[in-house]
């Protein structure tokens with residue numbers, strides 16, 4: 001591998017260990033630079049946001065090369081829904097109020113459209129919950145019961161009521177796709193990726209705690225427990241599972257594509273919902289990950305039964321992991337791995353989807369960079385924990401590279417090949433929901449989302465006294481922040497109605513509604529409803545089509 005920073009890394013980690021009580025200071029010139037990068041990040045956001053609104057809205061995404069729009073994950077105006085809370089984070093309350101109105105008027109949970117259950121949850125439901133909880137900061141009219149009531153919350157609940165139909169399976173693990181209006185087709189494949197089973201507890205837990213209806217949290221936990229029960233004897237989970245039988249159909253264990261947010265939600269779910277059991281489950285997984293997948297400071301893919309390495313690769317999606325390690329206090333490991341990932345970034349000016357570590361080369365057909373957030377996400381978490389100015393500089397370099405290579409006339413384009421920086425006509429909605437938000441949070445040390453309890457707001461509701469904004473925000477996997485204190489505001493209500501709900505009947509009594517009228521099912525572009533291809537596909541590439549740089 002290219003190892004320009006390997007020796008340097010050892011030195012840094014050594015110095016950091018030796019200096020665990022040192023505190024960093026930010027000098028005036030870095031402070032000035034931070035101010036500049038905050039403005040640059042706002043400019044990046046508005047260039048892409050205005051481009052989307054002008055050329056693509058109400059479709060899901062902007063096509064940044066042709067400056068027009070396309071539906072991808074549904075027919076949600078997805079970029080707008082995903083970007084809504086970023087407006088509040090940037091302090092643009094006027095636009096936040098305007099967009100909240102637009103979303104409330106136009107977003108329809110009963111659309112006749114085939115959707116990914118996972119993406120609808122993390123992007124749409126997550127975005128709505130977050131916007132609901134931030135609406136008090138932006139002067140939206142609040143009803144007396146807020147945060148336990150409110151129109152954005154009600155809309156999130158309506159979407160949840162649709163997608164819970166996917167959970168009516170023998171194991172409790174959900175189907176990957178469904179039709180929002182009609183439910184799950186009898187022909188739907190029962191093969192779902194791990195992340196699409198285990199990435200609901202934050203949104204569903206928040207919905208249950210806010211509305212008092214325990215159903216959502218129960219459903220998410222049932223799916224998580226069923227998934228966890230299928231782990232192998234050595235404690236690993238695979239990539240794709242049959243949700244009716246619990247059998248694994250892709251047995252590659254890893255921390256990246258198809259699996260990633262399952263681990264993320266165990267840690268964040270434990271934190272948000274004060275659920276120690278979830279943390280225990282995570283610790284067991286982490287032990288197996290460290291034992292079988294961690295090779296030096298990299299994480300490879302392995303057979304879930306034997307633990308032997310199948311794919312010596314790094315995936316761009318895996319870069320969320322140092323952020324999780326930061327949350328669990330494994331700072332040394334987080335630093336070391338982050339520097340390795342930054343090495344890959346440094347080689348190309350961005351991280352390719354798949355990178356073969358032993359050959360230090362991009363994998364053919366996985367050479368793109370779709371403006372993903374994971375690396376800057378981890379940098380942001382590690383910076384918040386350490387205040388190490390080197391991390392700010394790292395973030396600035398990554399920012400510059402995106403600005404230089406991905407900016408187009410009307411937005412920012414996916415990089416088709418990190419080796420020559422050619423571009424592709426796509427700007428995923430997570431660019432405005434996550435990538436830009438994490439840059440801003442890195443460069444804005446005083447952002448309200450960084451609150452550590454010095455400031456808070458008190459509100460009196462019919463459910464009692466409520467403290468909000470006291471910090472500890474938990475971001476869902478699409479970077480939509482959830483204020484944990486808001487969840488406690490509604491706990492009285494939970495006790496009131498907890499016994500009145502005959503929960504699971506709603507899920508199991510569902511029948512697929514066949515088309516009765518002439519309305520056509522709206523089809524998003526072809527492959528979007530599937531999980532990322534299992535790494536097994538990539539394994540085949542290794543032996544024929546490896547491309548070296």
Ligand code: DMJ
Pocket residue numbers: 260261317372373374430434477478479
């Ligand atoms: C986002 O939609 C989410 O972060 C998801 O968990 C993984 N992929 C993208 C960003 O890369």
